[in-house]
Amino acid sequence: MAEIKNIRRELHYFQVRLGVAGALVLAAFAILFGRFFYLQVVQHQYYDTKAEDNRISIVPIPPNRGLIFDRNGVVLARNYSAYTLELTLSKIADLDGTINALARLVDIQPRDRRRFQRLREESKGRDNLTLRTRLTDEEVAVLAVNRYRFPGMDIKGRPFRQYPLGEVASHVVGYISRIDDQDVDRIEESDQAGNYKGTDHIGKTGLEQSYEQALHGTTGFEQAETDASGRIVPRGTNVRTLAPRTPPRPGNNLTLTLDIRLQEAAERAFGDNRGALVAIEPATGGILAFVSKPGYDPNLFVDGIDPANWDALNNSPDHPLNNRALTGLYPPGSTFKPYMALAALELGKRTPTQTIFDPGYFIFGNNRFRDDKADGHGYVDMYKSIVMSCDTYYYMLANDLGIDNMARFIGQFGFGAKTGIDVEGEFVGVLPSPEWKLKRFKNPAQQRWFPGETISVGIGQGYNSYTPLQLAQAVATLANDGVMYRPHFVDYIQNPITGERKSVEPQAMKTIPLKAKNLELIKHAMVGVNKEGTGARAFSGAVYVSAGKTGTAQVVALKQGEKYSEATVAEHLRDHALFIAFAPADKPSIALAVLVENAGFGARAAAPVARQVLDFYLLGKDIKKPAERAPSPVPQAPKDADGED
């Protein structure tokens, strides 16, 4: 009995233990259920987001960049699609080995390798770099077949920028190129980082740069599924559905005021000379031609320029990358004189008929200022002073006006101030004045303004230095009777989908208060320049009436008594040739400034360029071959046509 009781007790004891274990089991399962409930119900949203973050990567769809047209609809910048060979660095263990192996399949030139190397150095943090661009169909086929051998190698269809006219207007249109670290900073500052995901290129110079925002467009987005190792799951085999894609909105097209045929004619007119030309429509400020010679082929930059081409452009003594029209600073020389004469009239320092005697020099203190014509022009009134470009007249006038009056009056025409043109990088230049000198120099001895300095300023020398754009802006303002418009390249910005246009309205920046009678006198004298003065030879036989002024700017100052001789001076130290003009004289539709570097006399080197451009613009629209109208030397030019300035 006791034995059985004992067994029963033992059994009961065991069952208690089992009961305890069972309770433990229930408790553990309750905790597990609680945990599942917490994760799957309470925190579900959080974890679902995390899972979606894991799953979905946002793939940007870059928009097509806007096109650039000239005023007649000629394409200056366009896009085309081509295949590129790209390498994802993080997925490639042996980069050199991979490139060598790829080079056995497709053509990879040393320049491709050098460019790739440069891309690697310049774009830290970017994982995906282009090795070859513009693959041929055969190359695409070969690479596609061998893709499995090269993890991290991709063939991508990408839009490319193309500038079909090459060098023509290269400084106006500018170019786009790979986004670099500096660009990234700028993009982030302007809060555009999202919009540039997937964008590889950005405008670097010219209109491509200044209208970047309008041209770029809005990036679209599409979701893609990626696995844990970052591979994109092909569409159609997705584990779960994806949100519909947001299509990109293409960038806006630009239509310029520029006439590309005029531009071409102007560039042709320069021949092999270096220089700049800016032609403006006076009534609107629209730029008609904007030349900086030599130019360069902007297409070289789009895929990242290779070092050999870069060195050639960057180290050339002709500095083809410099935008001379925008950033070149030159003394205006005698093209300054019409403004000086106008100042004299407006400020009552001269009457038109008042004459001076020019013995061929002007003595000021101990200095003797030479006239370009050694034996002088004799008696000179205002008309003759402009037509024959008499220096002595302006030495005296400068002395009478004083530097402050000159700076104040002439500054109204935009000399030494930014014009506000719609490209970046414009230089300011120097409108000399005692205030300017005070700011410019640190040394008190240098800060002082010497009265003798006023004399040189009077003929457009001395500290005077302006951009060709400023010279054109000034002559356009003069042609437009003192109403100054902001110079601009873009006529309107057009949305390519809606067709909606946003015009760049001509903006009258200011009206210089000028007496009509005085304006008339100056314009009349400038017409005289081209009719019977220093510009007459270049404009002989023109069927329209034009107004102009020649100029010759010294590159190096001559010592007292030294005589300038083109033959004995090194080429890059020779005088610059200048010419400003507008036409038709009574109702100007074009105003321009021409600068030919180190080409000598303005009448000989710059005025013919202006003649060709004016001929093309005013007559050439109806004439198929304007080049044939190039001026032939005409013997009946005034006797001293070459002796001006």
Added chain:
Amino acid sequence: MPTAKIRQLLESATAKIDGPLIAIVLCILALGLATLYSAAYQAPARFGAQGLNALLALTLMWVVAQVHPQVFMRIAVPVFLAVLLMLVGVALFGDVRNGARRWLPLGFASIQPSELMKLAMPLLLARYFHRHEAALRLREFAVAFVVLAIPTAMIARQPDLGTALLVAAAGLYVIFLAGLPWKVIAAGITMVLASLPILWGVLHDYQRRRFLTLLDPSSDPLGAGYHIIQSTIAVGSGGITGKGWLGGTQTHLEFIPERATDFIFAVYSEEFGLIGASILLVLYLALIMRGLMISANAPTFFTRLLAGAITLTFFTYAVVNMGMVSGLLPVVGVPLPFISYGGTSLITLSLSIGMLMSIQHHRTLVQT
């Protein structure tokens, strides 16, 4: 053949099979195969292999169910000694895989003797306590602890913390059910808590990291914490109804590591959600309760202890695995019973279920 005869044959074949147990096991196996199909989408061969494993395991279960519990008791000591010998063999000539020496090459195949110890240990201890049933004193318990400690330590040194933990648990369940005095249990727990800092010093670096990352998985999101972070995301993102079979993004985009083996529960609950997880919990709970019931009704001290320990070991498997996947417990290599891919664990589990069936079938025969 007359139908009566077929029926008779069928009855005799299934006579020793426990209805509720087999039903539950088949349900879990079916869920497991479905989940494996999704988890192993990249290696479809695994699905077929696991199917074969399941057939083999069910056959073994049936065979074991036919065996009388007396036989289990008789083979307990030789089996234990054989497995212990194999563990020694592993320590001396074992293959090193993934930095651990766990495998014993047998020429035709490699086996993990530590897996077998999960069954050998409760067999031996149950027999030991059965022998000394009449007079269980502290001395017997002390001996049991020593017997338990030796193989556990050997396995932990391989190192295989998960298996060591399960072997230790299996032995401790026997000791607990055998009637280890509560006072000793309380003292033991106190001691264990007190010695935790010492234990910490003994652990391998990677083992310590696992515990640390459990507390803060984000401290090492790409290293040790990655498993926990990704499996927790999978479970949580499953929500109430789940993403649907074959629809788990964490699974199919390869974010879940070890998704066919130790982390298969992440796949399961991502695709079947809280509803699926609850169903599985209920199935496991039913299996455990059935096992505890069999234990409670078992005829001898040996069978009671064996059935109870087997059942609770099974419980440990399930809780440790699901706890680990859902971020409650540190990452230890414990498979999810009847669901994780792998033949060894499937067979070990089936053997133990077969034993439960045998004990259940033979309960009355002995009692009277």
